[in-house]
Amino acid sequence: MTVLDRVLARIDADLDASRERLFAFLRIPSISTVPDHAADCRAAAAHLAADLRGLGLAAELSETAGHPVVLARSDGADDRRVLFYGHYDVQPVDPLDAWTTPPFAPRIATLDDGREVIVARGASDDKGQVMTFVEACRAYVAVTGALPVPVTLLIEGEEECGSKNLPAWIAGNRAALAASLALVCDTGMWDADTPAITTALRGLVYDEVEIEAADRDLHSGLYGGPARNPIRVLTRVLGALHDDAGRIAIPGFYDGITDPPADVLAAWRRLDLTPESFLGPVGLGVPAGERDRSVIEQLFSRPSCDINGIWGGYTGAGSKTVIPAKASAKVSFRLVAGQDPARVRSAFREFVTARLPADCSARFTDHSGAPAVAVPWGLPQLAAARAALTDEWGRDALLVGSGASIPIVADFKRLAGLDTLLIGFALDDDRIHSPNEKYDLKSFHKGIRSWARVLAALAG
Known part of the structure; x- marks a missing residue:
């Protein structure tokens, strides 16, 4: 023995x-x-x-x-x-x-x-x-x-x-x-x-962006059309974060990432984690991440980007017809090995700033960050x-x-x-x-x- x-x-x-x-x-x-x-x-x-x-x-x-x-x-x-x-x-x-x-x-x-x-x-x-x-x-x-x-x-x-x-x-x-x-x-x-x-x-980058246009909330009847609406600007920018294949569209975002070894990927595939088995219990069924990656790869070895909150303008009961002066969102990135949190944060901010039209400015707040x-x-x-x-x-x-x-x-x-x-x-x-x-x-x-x-x- x-x-x-x-x-x-x-x-x-x-x-x-x-x-x-x-x-x-x-x-x-x-x-x-x-x-x-x-x-x-x-x-x-x-x-x-x-x-x-x-x-x-x-x-x-x-x-x-x-x-x-x-x-x-x-x-x-x-x-x-x-x-x-x-x-x-x-x-x-x-x-x-x-x-x-x-x-x-x-x-x-x-x-x-x-x-x-x-x-x-x-x-x-x-x-x-x-x-x-x-x-x-x-x-x-x-x-x-x-x-x-x-x-x-x-x-x-x-x-x-x-x-x-x-x-x-x-x-x-x-x-x-x-x-x-x-x-x-x-x-x-x-x-x-x-x-x-x-x-x-996975690591984390959590940023907040505030887009500002006019110096006050504006009457949408008197200013609608000519005046910039920061909610419209913000949603257009956020909508451009992902392409139609589910990839994150920020330039250089995937730099430094390597795939797991082939035997590890094969072992993951044998687990048969299907979209139905993973997403079904929470009332979903269609994966929203990178189209050419399996659900288990998206979870275990790929980064992600999510909009965690968005607000601006009037959100109370009833109606108030304003074009808001500001609109804000909180955005988080889950990172994998090879990605630099500081570089990802900088690239996100450059991505937003490059898409700002005239009469708009952006302010950013760093909430947290950690490497994978x-x-x-x-x-x-x-x-x-x-x-x-x-x-x-x-x-x-x-x-x-x-x-x-x-x-x-x-x-x-x-x-x-x-x-x-x-x-x-x-x-x-x-x-x-x-x-x-x-x-x-x-x-x-x-x-x-x-x-x-x-x-x-x-x-x-």
């Missing part, structure tokens, strides 16, 4: 105790957004730090301007070290009367389809996910007395309120975070039986982790993209130079941020086993 076999057997035998340790963690109401729960957040951090010290790790609470960070380290060389990230804070529980049982009284329930699940606030997001990694480490320590690779854990307490103090903390603690790779367990499976590694997160993050396809640890997950689940682990942005991953790259593998075991029906949040017991059990295999694979 190999060391890994012995570790996996230990995980199986210890599952009930692992579940009870998770329950103890879940009972602490560590709601980071509610000031009255500040003491509970500190209690959750202290509870986790004490648990990690029991595994032989040097664990401490590191202060921030808000809730503390749990920082724990095992012995070993940093060139083989992995940095694991998660969070101990949870969302508020409102509306409380929608919970079947108290949100901080964890329990096992059986769903109609026979699945056993853990029900509690934080069960999936993110305490249950954090404990899959902790329990894998515990099994290694119990069997071998050590971890297969050096490990650092960074578990924060403000993810649910925007991680506003974490970038400054990372910048001030770079030496303590030295590692070869970051691991994040705050994502999900493709489905209940198919594991996934998120390899790309992508794991290099040839990263050896990516192949190793993918093989480990495939061995555990008996299905090829998928390499997927995410249309969302996770700021901590960009911070790891920008501030610590680390690539990140996002490996999680949540499911779409886990009801995170909602009443009766749950985490499948299978996700918890096989998540622990998965991390044991991944750590073994990263050790070579």
